[in-house]
Amino acid sequence: MWKFSVRRILIMIPQLFVLSLLIFVLAKMMPGDALSGQIDPNIDPERIEELRIEMGWYDPWHEQYASWVGGVMKGDFGMSFRFKMPVTELIGQRIVNSFWLSVATLILTYLIAIPLGITSGRYNDTFRDQLITGYSYVGFATPLFIFALVMLWIFGFQLQWFPTSGSVEPGMQPGTFDYFMSKFYHLLLPALSMALITTFSTILYLRNEIIDTKQKDFILLARSKGASESRVYNQHIFRNSLLPIAAFFGFEITGLIGGSIFIENIFGYPGMGQLLIESISLRDFSVVTATTLLFGVASILGALISDIILSLVDPRIRIK
């Protein structure tokens, strides 16, 4: 188990290297820089060129890369042009918001998907199952950003059950219970909107797995031992059917990142996704690379978590 985890973590090093390289090169290829268009047009273009040279814009790319990576290692992502503050500090506030949004979405996703998937798989081809699969197909077909807008309009503006933007009520004292509740209240609608849409894959996966496992010989063997229906499901079917869901967990995280970019923008939720989009449009180079890198790292960590979970639940993967 430990050997497996250590080996699996070592694999991450080249992954991270390639990721950082790719992000850096792609970001460099973006047209324009922070000085184009963002600066007073009355400034002498020669002065701008001087500034560029000063900031290292014309240095060979590998040198730029080395100094960037060196900074990243120390937790220094450079300065944001727009906010005039260190990127690390800027991200620090938002990463916590995004983290909680993702956790809430994941919990809601599984809370919705697992019971529905199990019901659908266990009673396949009944009315209940058709209802659930119908819902998942609708979820599959609905674009997240449209659905999120509809949710915002209905529950945020029409019914006014939920706040429509921000991550916390202004004027709250951090650390108090009210502050925490306000945070929770603010992320509920975005998390629910995303969860309702992203559950479909988990539901359908789980359903198919259960239907598949149900017909396996070892289930017949369990029945022929005299195991009751509930025992057959609890002891034999569910655990086997949850394997691919565990394997899917990492991708779920990757999907969440993509989704959170939409969701955070629509709900005006100050997280990483919102920051990324804003920074791209303002050519805030250091923020873009930092957020993209962190998203990439989150995906890699997601895959790592998947593999470790899988090795815990599936004895065939364990390395002795």
Added chain:
Amino acid sequence: MAEKLLEIKNLKTSFRIKDDYFAAVDDVSLNVNKNEVLAIVGESGCGKSALAFSIMGLHTRAKMEGDILYKGENIVGISASKLNKLRGKHMGMIFQDPLTALNPLMIIGDQIGEALLLHNKELSKTQRKEKVINLLNKVGIPRAEYVYEQFPHELSGGMRQRVVIATAIANEPEILIADEPTTALDVTIQSQILDLIKDLKEDMNSGIVLITHDLGVVAEMADRVAVMYAGEIVEIAEVTTLFEEPLHPYTRSLFNSVPNASEEQDRLHVIQGIVPSLQNLPRNGCRFAPRIPWIDGSAHEAHPQLHEIKPGHFVRCTCYKHFHFPEEVRKEEEHHGVS
């Protein structure tokens, strides 16, 4: 008179395809006696396994009609909890493919132990483990203590089949149903497994229903043989009678299809056509007639019945009286040509 353990009367198991029910087991009547091996033979798709599953109540969505009496008590349509008291305790089943018959996420000990746990709640954990290890020893698994902790994927096919057998016999059932227990194994392991089943029968005096398409296995193991075709039993006899004097055209065709090492043959006999699918089964007249088209239609009965030729030897339809193989026809014709 042998003691009847299981009495199957007019059993009909039907499956729903689209909106109709089609019988995979059609009006089957059989007895299984104590300390006897009853072999059920036939091609793939003739309803052997469907019959075995019916006895164990493993069809979850089939319509079952008729009676299956276990020691005089009907077990068709009884509640799930009653059925679960029988299964595993009084009836055990050995499955065809040991590679898929074990839960990949459970250690061997727990899988066998589950059968004990379900029917004997008084056993303590240590007693259960002890019993499981005894069972593993009984089915000839070396290093039982070690295997107890292993997962199925760490064992070979033959070993896994031994585990499946250990599970089936954990509570010393009186009826053991073996659904092609050796089909998925290689030849040397096959004979070991068959010997094991034989020994266990001697040990427990149980009645064994052995489902197979291997006539060699039948000859080695069976006391009585039932030949199934298209969901029906076409011939039942004592094993020696059946091997010496097979009557039904289907039985004779099966025997004729077995490669014979002592005789030189250019071609193996092939039974024409395939077993018709459930939806295309002829439901009237002799079901085997379409596969022996050279036999005149008048040879068949309109509603074929089982006829008792000799005590204990039953044959369905009258066509057996007129049956011959196509090669024999040619010989007859040549003969006529000369004279």
